[in-house]
Amino acid sequence: MKDKTDRRVKYTRALLKNALIELMQTTHISKISIKALCEAADVHRTTFYAHYKDQYDLLLQIEQELFEDITRYLDVQEVPQEQQGFPLTIQKLNWILQYIQENAPVVKALLSVNSDIAFQRDLMQFMDIIPINFGMGIDEKTREYIGIFYIDACISVLNKWLEGGMAEPVEKMSAFILQLMYDGISSFEQK
Template sequence: MKKCDNGQIDKIGFYVARGGINMKKDLRYQKTKIAILRAIEVLLQNKDFEKISIKDICETAQVSRSAFYLHYTDKYDLAKQCQLELVETGNRFIKERVITKRDKLMLTMLNLLLGEGKVMALLISSHGSSEIQESIRAVMRQNMQKNILPLTNIKFANSTEERYFLSFFSNAIFGVIQEWINSGQKESPEEIVALVDKNFSFEFK
């Protein structure tokens, strides 16, 4: 075991840095998380989320149950964290870039699902959980109301009109994305955007 600058040694033999765990320990933590995410991605391709057990995830990831529980309380927590990370990434993208057309917004969403949101895409698919999917729909509605509607030229007579529009639009977009994922994402994001663009007439400011 090695000593830190202040002479302290942690229980498993790694440096205890003043700011917390050391780099070596942190890298092991991150590698375990990546292995878990890759495992759930593999499992969801052929198995329904509700039928996937912690044992399945750990065996596929080749990690111990204790290592899994360092990251997540259960598989639903795993799914929730994937969802939150994707939403945060999407919101950051919207804030950092000036999106002035709805096709660019849709393209951003699809590219995120093709890239770092692969697990989330599989959770949206027919192998995903209905509870998770409803949660995603709710997040989409909230996101649209908070971040998207202010950028459009849409005017509502009252809150009821707005509520039904948000429900219709978010469910329609979710349905398109789910069908795209279920069919193997054969079309490019650009093709899906062009398809959706034909069915909606609102414009950004």
């Protein structure tokens, strides 16, 4: 009996998550009512409240599951010996972008203007996108500004890639992001 209950719980939560992702395609999270969410998922409000406090709680659960999935995804990948210890390598970024590509609707909704901005920052920090050794000899305040610049640039690149239907291959996007991160904008100038 417990297995049947667990399946129903998983199914209900999946319905609610999919409904929220769908609604976030056009509506900001703050404007999504529980009523609209329940109608889209075809579940009763009491069912919703049995699982979540509000739409933000559901969004947080989706975000946490995404991070857990990425962690599990990366854990099964083997990092070449020469790349171990680096905060962000081409291989690691390829794997992350591959995961994003495979889960595009969810990531697109979470990175959209209709989501919570905190997710965007959490994602980049989760990915260790800011090189650990950058800015040696730079004061802490300046390092913070540089870090924010990197984070926002990467988020914008990911959004542009997702909005463009991920036309560029994962490998090309990984190389682009790393070149931007480690070599700067001037490295793209025609010589």
